[in-house]
Amino acid sequence: MSENKVDLLFENEIAIVTLNNPPVNALDKVLIDELDKVVKELKMKEGLRAVIITGAGEKAFVAGADISQFPNLNRELGIPFVRKQQMLFQEISDLYCPVICALNGHALGGGLELALACDIRIASVKAKFGVPEVSLGIIPGLGGTQRLPRLITVGYAKKMIFSGEAIDAQEAYRIGLVEKIVEHEHVLKEALKLAEVISKKGPLGVAKAKVTINKGLELNVCEGLLLEANNFGDLCETNDKNEGAVAFFEKRAPEFKGN
Numbered sequence: 001m002s003e004n005k006v007d008l009l010f011e012n013e014i015a016i017v018t019l020n021n022p023p024v025n026a027l028d029k030v031l032i033d034e035l036d037k038v039v040k041e042l043k044m045k046e047g048l049r050a051v052i053i054t055g056a057g058e059k060a061f062v063a064g065a066d067i068s069q070f071p072n073l074n075r076e077l078g079i080p081f082v083r084k085q086q087m088l089f090q091e092i093s094d095l096y097c098p099v100i101c102a103l104n105g106h107a108l109g110g111g112l113e114l115a116l117a118c119d120i121r122i123a124s125v126k127a128k129f130g131v132p133e134v135s136l137g138i139i140p141g142l143g144g145t146q147r148l149p150r151l152i153t154v155g156y157a158k159k160m161i162f163s164g165e166a167i168d169a170q171e172a173y174r175i176g177l178v179e180k181i182v183e184h185e186h187v188l189k190e191a192l193k194l195a196e197v198i199s200k201k202g203p204l205g206v207a208k209a210k211v212t213i214n215k216g217l218e219l220n221v222c223e224g225l226l227l228e229a230n231n232f233g234d235l236c237e238t239n240d241k242n243e244g245a246v247a248f249f250e251k252r253a254p255e256f257k258g259n
């Protein structure tokens with residue numbers, strides 16, 4: 001593992017981003033700056049089929065923002081402190097291909113908020129999940145108050161945010177906070193397995209599906225249906241659409257070229 005706090009490697013068209021800030025991968029300034037550079041590189045990289053974000057070490061995916069920074073924050077500094085990280089997480093959420101969070105350990109505070117900015121969450125059975133910010137006299141400031149109630153029920157999001165209590169992986173799966181839980185040592189392998197399945201599908205279709213779902217969540221159903229129809233229409237103009245149908249009738253796997 002390199003000296004960096006964020007490592008990036010590629011397995012074919014899959015990017016694997018590893019956050020490495022022992023002992024609990026807290027989101028300190030150096031890590032956030034490095035993650036910002038990596039995300040901007042991924043935004044510009046063509047042909048990516050999926051991104052996996054995971055943490056180094058056995059204990060935590062990410063244990064939150066760097067609490068040691070908090071005594072220095074006042075309103076004037078606090079707002080840009082969270083805005084910089086909010087915008088970074090939004091860039092992750094807006095990446096053109098699916099982002100899978102491989103939760104190798106506890107996801108707390110900003111760590112859970114980072115996981116919420118990803119599309120899909122695969123968690124170690126040992127991981128715990130919480131937004132304990134009220135225990136520090138603050139609130140989740142990296143998107144938790146907006147994304148958590150949109151993912152699980154509003155009532156359960158309020159229970160987690162108001163109590164600051166963590167839940168285990170089984171409960172996280174039960175309430176739909178994570179999409180799969182696996183043995184601790186299999187988290188990255190399972191994330192890679194899903195990424196490989198996705199990477200064999202039409203990349204334009206997968207990208208359009210992501211943006212249609214995400215944008216559609218901000219629209220009413222009628223507007224969302226129009227968006228869906230328009231994006232379906234766009235895909236009808238692609239060679240991939242023709243390849244998909246031809247491969248089906250030729251009873252072979254399609255070879256999508258992303259055009």
Ligand SMILES: C/C=C/C(=O)SCCNC(=O)CCNC(=O)[C@H](O)C(C)(C)COP(=O)(O)OP(=O)(O)OC[C@H]1O[C@@H](n2cnc3c(N)ncnc32)[C@H](O)[C@@H]1OP(=O)(O)O
Pocket residue numbers: 023024026059060063064065066067068082106108109110111132133136139140141142
């Ligand atoms: C807008 C966003 C806001 C936020 O994200 S606020 C932060 C929210 N996160 C938390 O409140 C979680 C805080 N951390 C913990 O609850 C625990 O840690 C863990 C459950 C993750 C692990 O517990 P254990 O195994 O007992 O280890 P340990 O001794 O608590 O921590 C190991 C070292 O890591 C430091 N540390 C832990 N979390 C953070 C953090 N979020 N920011 C800065 N440092 C952190 C500790 O102080 C300690 O350090 P030393 O070994 O020097 O005593």
